[in-house]
Amino acid sequence: MKIALMDSGIGLLAATAAVRRLRPDADLVLSLDPDGMPWGPRTPEDLTERALAVAEAAAAHRPAALIVGCNTATVHALPALRARLEPEIPVIGTVPAIKPAAAGGGHLAIWATPATTGSPYQRNLIVDFANGVPVTEVPCHGLAEAVEHADEQAIDAAVAAAAALTPAEVTTVVxxxxxxxxxxxxxxxxxxxxxxxxxxxxxxxxxVAAQALRRLGEQPAPEAPATGTLTVLLSGREGALPAPALAYAEGRLLRSVSPAR
Structure with missing residues (x-):
């Protein structure tokens, strides 16, 4: 079984590690876009064009499914990606976990990029899944960029700034x-x-990892032998995980996996 994941940068690491833990025997294809990142400031049309190119690079490796490991790309490009690749390759998007978070009750905070915070997309999710639950939308200025570059000081500053905007009574953070x-x-x-x-x-x-397996009719098998391979595509070129990825446990989990041949 081969599963591809795509994003402009290393945000896909969390979903990649989740897939690896559920199926250590799965071959993984990571398709990133260092030539076009970041995607957030791009127009929806430009972002969709970049996302389609990254997805097609992954599709050339004939995966059984493609995970869009990026909230922004899911918002703007998911319909185009599905129109281009399905039904041959199921495409699984990433949606903020507002519904399960709201089910727990209590005051909810949603940490998101400034572009997503207050957007019609996020507001619709709140109306659909968190109606009646207190919700605070928290814009996280610079946090995604700091994480992308593993800039420790910038991460600390961005997290502290967003925490200062988070009400003390919050019990859950999305x-x-x-x-x-x-x-x-x-x-x-x-x-x-x-x-x-x-x-x-x-x-x-x-x-997202569990949904990908469901779309493929597969079951989690965390006890399977760790025989899965890893292919990394950088704007379509085969390469290696970006160095900042190794600053995170999710990236280090993948480091010992041999590239696919």
Whole structure:
């Protein structure tokens, strides 16, 4: 079984690691776009064009499914990606975990990029899945960029700034950008109040990985032999994981895997 994942940068690491843990025997193809990143500031049309190119580079390796490991690309490019690749290759998008987070009750904060915060897309998700639950949208200025470059000081500053915008009564935080899952514990430490119950974090990686297996009619097999290979595509060129990826546990999990031949 071969599964491809795509993003402009290393935000796809969280979903990649989740797939690797569920199926150590799966061959993985990671398609990144260092020539075109970041995607966030691009127009929807330009972003869709870049996403299609990255997806087609992955599709050339004949995966059984493609995971869009990026919230922004899912918002703007998912219909075009599905029109281009399905039904031959199922395409699985990444949506913020607002629905399961809201099911727990309590005050909810959604950490997202400034472009996503307050957007019609996110507001519609709140109306659909968190109606009646107190919700605070928190714009995280510079956090995705800091995570992308593994800039420790910039990560600390961006997390602290977003934590300062998060109300003390918040019990649950939705990580609305895949990059944020790579620093989830740092976010938890920054938001957790000493006298409050343990903070609940909701990311999307585990659900996305499980959905990909369901679309393929496969079952999790975490006990399977770790024979899965790894192919990394950098704007269509075969290469290696970007160096900043190894700053995170998810990237180090993949480091020992041999490239596909």
């Amino acid at each position: 990580l609305g950008c895949t990059h944020y899952e790579l620093v989830g514990e740092r976010i938890r430490a920054a938001v957790q109040r000493p006298v409050r119950p343990p903070l609940v974090l909701h990311g999307s990686a585990g659900a």
